[in-house]
Amino acid sequence: MIGKYRMRTDLAMENQEKFERDHVEISGVEIEKKKRKAEIQTTIVKITSEQGAKMMGKPKGTYVTIEAPLLLTADEEESRKAAEEFSHCLMEMVPEACGSVLVAGLGNRGITPDALGPETVEQLNVTRHLVRTYGKKGWEVSALAPGVMAQTGMEAVEILRGTAEQTHPDVILAVDALAACSIHRLNCTIQLADTGIWPGSGVGNHRNALNQETLGVPVIGIGVPTVVGAGTIVHDAVAGVLESLEESEMDEFLGEVISPALESLYVTTKEIDEMVRRLAGVLAAGMNQAFSGEL
Template sequence: MIEKYSIRTDLALEQKERFESDNVEVQGVVLEESYDEEREIRITTVKIETEKGAKTMGKPVGTYITMEAPNMAVPDEGYHEEVSKELMKFLQRFLDKDKKDYSVLVVGLGNRMVTPDALGPYVADNLNITRHIVKEYGKYAMGEEEVHLVSSIVPGVMAQTGMETVEIIRGVVKETEPDIIIAVDALAARSSKRLNRTIQIADTGINPGSGVGNHRNAITEETVGVPVIAIGVPTVVDAATIVNDTMENLIAALETSETLRGVGVVMQGYNAAEKYELVKELISPHLNGMFVTPKDIDETVKRISFTISEALNMLFA
């Protein structure tokens, strides 16, 4: 029953919530939560520790850190600076503290021509790139004792290049030999309230396009040869999800209506996944493959991309 229904989301947190709503305990998956009241940032860490847990969750074994910051959608520079600092701290967890000079390749995934998918390219635009300077003049040209080599690439999408993204990255890794890859991509969410307000960091790599059903080859340590940290922000939500949430509100309203209460009781007999599947059937074929994004997505994506690039610039300064 669990495997039959899959709610479309890239967030490990939402996968875990889905099972909790159905009162299903996932073996081998640990959840840790904390809340910073001052900054209004909720941190949720999902650790998938076993292969069985990975199979149930539909995600690889590893650590998934989710930062939920409702005010991230607001153009407040001071707040975004706080988010950048928090993001930098969590990224540090995945780095070797004893290593002094990191060579890092930042990969901006996505299509620059499609605004909700342009997060990765925009992040790459705002990075402090140093590899070419250090290679040419030495690290002392930067005026520092310790200098990280930062390079970036925006590989585009298959429709533009005719190549799998992982093939391009393998070639770059072979030539430049980075110690680590940081891949930045736009994600799909299950909940519209998390759009442009959530950042997920994972040490498991990334599957470009998986959230919108456009599965491409994974970018992981196994496929490219170096560790891959993934940073993602949900920018789109499945149309079926919006209709499903509307239906949930309708059921709640029906409960208060004397004449229509019976309809609400019938619908309450469905679990969350069954309701979602019913909605998909009701709206197909016209809305079934549709994804929705907020109307101010162009300015929001630019702002959030700057927040992420600032975290990376501070981390590798």
């Protein structure tokens, strides 16, 4: 591809950082950083105007990014801390007066980097049947892994819309694997978005959006980047050599040297099978704490 190279990412924070590096201020975008726990940085990006949404390439709404580099280790205590922070951020985003939630584990269970959603659902405590059968008090939690279109012949939005019409959840949590444009955020970053989620958008495989407009109830998108574009690795490799260039100039240079084949190539880490299980455990633990008080 000749021309401006565009690194794809699902993370709103990374979109904002591109403008920050070029010293461009975006009207209608607010940034807030919090650090409630050591080694865990939480960044809140609020897109409040149509202009900000256009510049960021994201719908208006709130995007929360939790960066926990120690998730890359097998330390159970660090996983617990990350789950607690995720649970806290999740409950801040869930609309008030909600009592039932449907967790949708998106992705292809047979492709390891894409199996985060189904793996999370497997580790989740579902309670809807207990509440309805035994009168147990608390949140009604139900879960579904709708698979991918190649497996079912149906869009995830069609399956979830039908499920929502029958079970009437107050909110839907859509969990999916994401793409990042920084190798340093792979497998250690959690994003929550009150705008829903666009399955496959980070790798250019656009499916129908899952949001309140398409499903009829509020949708919170939740994900962890498990893949990064091969072009990003080239970018990081030459950044030190070409550090005098502005980000826009760097993108144009990469557009001239990166082939279309490389642009469509995505890579992951060699220990991704273990990481996906661990990350799914963190997300499930955070949801279990949020909806049943268990961690």
